[in-house]
Amino acid sequence: MNRTTTYWVATIFIAGNAVVAGTMDILWIQPFFGILRHLGYPAYFGTLLGVWKVLGAVVLIAPGYPLVKEWAYAGSFFDYTSAVVSYVAVGEASVSNIAGPFVSLVFLVASWVLRPSSRRWQSSVRIERRHILGGD
DSSP: OOHHHHHHHHHHHHHHHHHHHHHHHHTTOTTHHHHHHHTTOOHHHHHHHHHHHHHHHHHHHSSSOHHHHHHHHHHHHHHHHHHHHHHHHTTOOOHHHHHHHHHHHHHHHHHHHHOOGGGOHHHHHHHHHHHHHTOO
């Protein structure tokens, strides 16, 4: 599998996961909403988290907005690592509980590392600078 294909597989996995989980959180649907409540979070946090997950998924798939994509990657990273920490905090850090967030984290890092230059924030800054300054 080439770099571009691997990037899109990882990115679609992350975005799809975020849309499904985010929608379940927004609508308070099991099992994800129940897990969130079991870990000690208030119900309203599910709605807030769900909205950000869905928006992050849209940003990762949509063209443009490389700086906003960086924020979406960061938010997803915080989400997955916080899930692992939450399981540890309630004493339920079994392999079955942390496998999902860990696998998602692997796909997220793959998507971030393999993203094309057009989807990288710094490359867009360089392009803009070249355009403004008229050269390299």
